[in-house]
Amino acid sequence: MQVPQHRLPLRDYQKEIVQAFNDPKIDELLLVIARRGAKTTTTFSEGIVPDLVRRVQTAVAVYPTAKMGFRNFWNNIEDDGFKTLDHMPKPLVARQSNSEDDMRMELINGSIFMTLGATNTEALRGANGKNYWFDEFADQPIEAVNVIAPITERNKGKRIYTGTPKIDGINGETMHRMHEAFKADKTGTKYTCYIDATHYMTPDELERTRQGYILRNGNDFKFRQEMLLDWGQASETSYYGQIISQLKTNGGIGIYPYNAAYPVYTAWDLGMSDALAIVFFQYFNGQIRIIDFLETSDFALNSVVPFLKTKPYNYGWHFLPHDSAVRSMNDNVSRLDYLYRNGIMNASTLRREGVSIGIDRVLERLPKVVINIGTTASLVRKLPIYRRKYNPETGDYIGADHKSESHAADAIRYMFTAIHYYFSKKGDFLIENDVQGTSHLDIGERDLETTYYF
Secondary structure (H helix, E strand, O other), rough: OOOOOOOOOOOOHHHHHHHHHOOOOOOOOEEEEEEOOOHHHHHHHHHHHHHHHOOOOOEEEEEEEHHHHHHHHOEEEEOOOEEEEHHHOHHHHHEEEEOEEEEEEOOOOOEEEEEEEEOOHHHHHHHOOOOEEEEHHHOOOOHHHHHHHHHHHHHOEEEEEEEEOOOOOOOHHHHHHHHHHHHHHOOOOEEEEEOHHHHOOOHHHHHHHHHHHHHOOOHHHHHHHHOOOOOOOOOOOOOHHHHHHHHHHHHHOOOOOOOOOEEEEEEEEOOOEEEEEEEEEEHHHHHHHHEEEEEOOOHHHHHHHHHHOOOOOEEEEEEEEEEHHHHHOOOOOOOHHHHHHOOOEEEEEEOOOOOHHHHHHHHHHHHOOOEEEOOOOHHHHHOOOOOOEEEEOOOEEEEEOOOHHHHHHHHHHHHHHHHHEEEEEOOEOOOOOOOHHHOOOOHHHHOOOOOOOO
């Protein structure tokens, strides 16, 4: 069987990608290519399709969700009206199913091509593919790659990752690390490229595109991310993405370990189902230093307390959210009382205040902290993901979008609440503010601020 040549001459970078795809030594390709740079067309028509025809196999396109795969790829129509799936010549297709729950194409030679969502990792494993293509990679959980890596290695296939930088995507930092690692690879088994829109658009075209982004979004953040491939650019919906990027640039995130000459304080976010996040910080000589971070949903307070005691820290105080004084429905003991009963007496609840007040406080003070990266990697990764929730019916943002990253963001918010009320500008702990007196509050369940996740 023969596959027709590409309808348009390949750009130089496309030729290089095709060569890498056909190199049997290369088992991973990361294609960082701007919007309208033909990354989808190149991967599918010049890589996946010819390989399906040459040898019988299963190839899988993976999107963050099956719905996105159905909308963005399976039914995609390109700029000139050509349907992306039609890069596979129809005479070579024996059967094809076209629903969101079943996107599958069977060729007359027995090869299979399918599209799946990364949310169903068991389906990824069951496909037993040779080549897996992860599109919109920055928005995919890395666990999806962990699931299929042994499969592609056993089947002597490839893993292809495509997308644009998205530092506040759930996988944005990993994508960046992979790009740098692939560039430095000496084994000949990795390939990456970095093709921004200047490779195929004129300056006038770029400026018109930029102005369009500004008109729609009020700024050019997304333009710099999607068209210029700015690795440090957070989306306009991220509360703290820009701040974290700036801290990385100016050295605020680095080696800032525990200073044994000063006490350590903690700020907690507590949820149901044993979920919690704890920020460990020091405040001295006017400098706030985040030295450690714990987030878990795997163990309860009866394990957290011994864990705290294993740390080499001299604890000054532990700050818990205001609803920690509410008694548990399981044993009628509040989280705060549980700490007291287990020897942690230097703990109290914070006063209740609106989430937006706390976010404003974080926005003001987070740019001035330093963060010890060695013990806070997950915190640094999750803060940029915390974003505003968008209401598509009104076109407005309606406060924070509460997802799993909210635990880390809430713990940071509580840290700055504690600093605001109970520390001097130099970092002295104002014990005379009587934090102990705020511990026992009369709070009803309906008044709780914390959002819980199961």
